[in-house]
Structures are given as structure tokens and as C-alpha cells.
Amino acid sequence: MVLEKLISNAYAESLKNMRFGDKSEELSEIQSIILNSKRIVVATNNEKKFKVVFDIISKVCNAEVLMLGISTNSADLTRMPALSKGLIAVDSTDADVVISRGRLGIPGSGSLLLIMDKKGRILTGAMSSSSLIHKNRIEDSINLELTIALERIGILVKK
Amino acid sequence: MVLEKLISNAYAESLKNMRFGDKSEELSEIQSIILNSKRIVVATNNEKKFKVVFDIISKVCNAEVLMLGISTNSADLTRMPALSKGLIAVDSTDADVVISRGRLGIPGSGSLLLIMDKKGRILTGAMSSSSLIHKNRIEDSINLELTIALERIGILVKK
């Protein structure tokens, strides 16, 4: 209920034009949701991609980290594939936290990684260039995106 | 119609499990939509933020660049404020390209900049950390986000 209360307060501030940027208690709550999660579902059924996420996220939290049983490729026919993949995991599992990765928008738009809570609310994320631009291995891209997604809300990943 | 055809082909590839990442013709088309746009609307009515976007985007294209006449603050009560702001501009103007910037997700989740086409399809984007983490001036954050959003699809901005 803490997060709901923070969101309710932020919405009330926005309605009064009294909202002046992110607050430290909001950031703390986002960190707390991720660090204290018991069950994290990675919205992929690709073992290689899962392994990269598993290795990093296991450094920062004690959660059970699971791969999704069903394919999320169908999300590539939506406007925001990374978001749609995440919602497949939110809606079909009882995860506390979902980590998804996929295309940002239309074909050619590069990739987006998102971390969501159990209701599908977006906690943080990160992007990579189109693979045509960066030429990195996909494992390295996922590694970098997840590390940045965590760092931008103040969770540092030890190398 | 070029973009529609590329999307149709990419969707057909995904359905056949024959999709292997972004293609150079998709990237070229995204670049072409942005570089050849005639009318770009920035989804803000804040003159200071508009000015930063205007200065950068004017370096890479010849479009008329306009500020939105109406406030987009109401988007802060949606799940993806940056996306919702952009769609306000898409739906209420005849822009070829829309540039929007706002919160990524819930309060505390930091910011997201998106570049969309006239139908609201996402072409590229970039994120910043929560302002509590980075402590930069907002003008510098917008400048950096827009520059990265363009670079990740291969459009370089001269300093």
C-alpha cells in the first residue's frame, strides 16, 4: 500500500500544479520493491537471454528468478514490444517484479529494457541503440541495459 | 506508404519466426522520416524546454518546429507520461513528427524522451536517471536525451 499512497500523493500534487520532480521517498520505494522482491519473472523463454538477466539481478536481490514458460515473440506485432512482453508476464504469473526486454517501437527503433512491478507499473528502464548502430553482442547489450536501468534509480551493481 | 510496407514485412517475418533484428532499410526510413519532416511539434507548452529541443532539432532538419498550444501536465496521471504527452500532440495537431518528454513510469522513475511519427508510432527515444540521481539542469538533461535519441538511430548532431 506504500506505493499506492505515494502515487496518490503525486497525482494530487500534479492536479494542483505543485509537483516539482521525483522525491527521495519515491526513489526509496522503487529500490525497496526491487531489492525486497521474492519472485522475479524475466519475460523471455530464451535461456541465453534469461541467464544474463539472472546473473545480474542475483547480485542485488535474493528473489527467486524465473523464466517465463511461454513465448513472448507475439509482442513484436504491438506498438511497444518491450512493454507488451512485460505485461504478458505480469498478467500470466504472480511475480512481484517483471523484467522485460524487446523492441522500443517500430522495426528499426532499437531495444528497451523495462522493470515493472506486479501490477505492470513501470519502475525503471534503459535503452540500447539499434543493433545496426552498436554491433555489440546481445548478451553485452542486455547486461549493459539492466545495469543502467538499476543505476538510474540508485541501485549499483558490483562488477 | 514505405513505412507501412516495412512494418507489414517485419510483422510477417515475426509470425514466421524469421525475424533477426533491425534492418538497414528500416533504420534509413526512420532517419528519412525525421530528416524530411515538414512540421515537428514539441509536446510541451513550456518555452524553456521547447527552446532546448528547437535548437538541437533545427541542426538536423529543415522543418517548422512548433510548441503545443495546450498543457500536457495531465499526462502525469497516466502509466507512461512521456508517451501520453506525445499522443496528445499526435491527436491534436497535423505534425509529421512529435517530440515528447516526461516521466517514464511511476513517480520516481526518471524521464523518457520519445520521437514519434504522425500516427503515434515510436521511432526512437532516450532516458535520463531520476533527477535525484543525476543533479543536472533540466536543459542539459533534455539536450543530452535528444542527442542520444537521434544518435541511437544514426543521426549525429554537430556540437
Next chain:
Amino acid sequence: MVLEKLISNAYAESLKNMRFGDKSEELSEIQSIILNSKRIVVATNNEKKFKVVFDIISKVCNAEVLMLGISTNSADLTRMPALSKGLIAVDSTDADVVISRGRLGIPGSGSLLLIMDKKGRILTGAMSSSSLIHKNRIEDSINLELTIALERIGILVKK
């Protein structure tokens, strides 16, 4: 977890092209979520509209039925105002079930009522014509929409 399992099964069926319409256990689960909810939030801060929903929903379930503390009018600047209103309630409260009502799409498109669960998943809904077409009192429209929304998933409301 029952609903998550049903959704997971349905998604797996769709992926195998073995999905042949709604199933009775899915319908039973939707009924069960609504009839056994403990806390229903109506996504409005308008007392008159709340009262209409309260009177009907109280006939079919024993839940605490609450009005939302904050205005949802900002949702009128989104592509699906009724949906956006519901998500404001989902994200800012700990409701088991949310009932929202607002415009279906663009201005002029008439109204939509939605019943969602705690994650924002849509359980059922109903529409009215544009108010220019039907000329009914708003209380009568809401009454009718909610009754139809419940009936279409097999929950009959006694007059």
C-alpha cells in the same frame, strides 16, 4: 493465482492456434473475482455518479465500495479516457476491483464503462451511445451500462 494460470493457459492455446473462444472456467473466475471482492473503488470523485454505481454493485456483492479521492478528469486528454480513469484507481489504491466510466475514444465517441481487477486487467464492460443520440439522463446511462456489463459475464442484477 487462479486467474494467472487461466491466462497462461489461454495464451499457450493461442500460440498453438488451439484457442476456440471463451471457456466456462474463465467466466466463473471473472464472476468470482467480482462477487468475492472485498474492496471496490469507483474511479470517480463525482458523488452522483458514484451513488448510481454503489447502489447496483451493492446488490451483487458484499464489498466495501469506495469513491476515489482524486479527480480523474485529466484522463479526458488520453486516447481511451475510460481506461485511463480506471488505471488511475488501480495504481493509486489497493482495490480488488475497479469500476470506471468515461469516454470511449475521441470527443464525440460516446461512453464506455469498464470493470477491472487489481492489476488493471479488463474483466468486462459496456458502452452507451453518444449522449447526443440517446438523450438519457446520465444516471440512467450509468445504471444501464453497469447492468449490461455484469449481465454479459453472467451476473444478473435484480431490479
Next chain:
Amino acid sequence: MVLEKLISNAYAESLKNMRFGDKSEELSEIQSIILNSKRIVVATNNEKKFKVVFDIISKVCNAEVLMLGISTNSADLTRMPALSKGLIAVDSTDADVVISRGRLGIPGSGSLLLIMDKKGRILTGAMSSSSLIHKNRIEDSINLELTIALERIGILVKK
């Protein structure tokens, strides 16, 4: 540009709390977009379903009416399958108007038909009960939904 101007005005009214329901010029514009469309795409590759939509829509407008070349079944793994199907057609064709039909929400939630414009903005729609409740033939359900979707914005279909 007429629709963009109407939407812009409606949004400005909402921001000033001066919005009092649908307006006749908004309804006229929605009717005009549908009645004067040149190219309507039905977001299905099922010939039987296409035929039902074709027969009705051809009574009210002179447009070329086309079936989508690619399957939209993948949309069943999204939160609003009918909406996602429609957006597949919007994004992959140059239709003026798109007609889509699919599940409203989660499995068991019954069906939704939507009529959208070229940008994916929702013009009108209609719902059916879960097929477990109504027991109608699917052709009859589609026929009824499309007729109601048109009537609720003031377009009458001759029998």
C-alpha cells in the same frame, strides 16, 4: 485537420473544466470520416468474418474495403486484443479507417468491435457478451456489433 482542431478544442475545454459532453460537430466529423473514407481495412485475415463486415459497411460507404494480409491472432496475448488488432492494421497499411474485432480484455471477457481512424484514434465501438452467454453464431454477433457501433454515432444501416 478538422478532427485535430476539434480534439484540440475539446482538450482545452477539459483543462478549463468547461467540457459538457459530446458536441454535434464532433459527431458529424466522426460520421464524415467513416462515410467519406476511401480505403477501409478490416483487421482480420479470416474470410468469413471479413465478409460480414464487408456486407454491412458497403451499405453505408463507397470505400474500397480490404482484408488484412497478415494474421492478427498474436493480439490475443495483449491486454486488449481488439485494440491491438486494430493497431496492427493502422500501422501496417494506409487505411483511412480500420475495423477490428476481438476479445475485450482477459480470456472470458467477451468481444469488442472498434472503428478507428488512420492514426488509431477510436471513433466508435460495440460489445457482445461472452459467447458462453449469448450462444449466437459468430457472423450474427459481428453483424450486430457493427450495426450498433454505427448506430451509436448516428449512422443507420438499412436492413
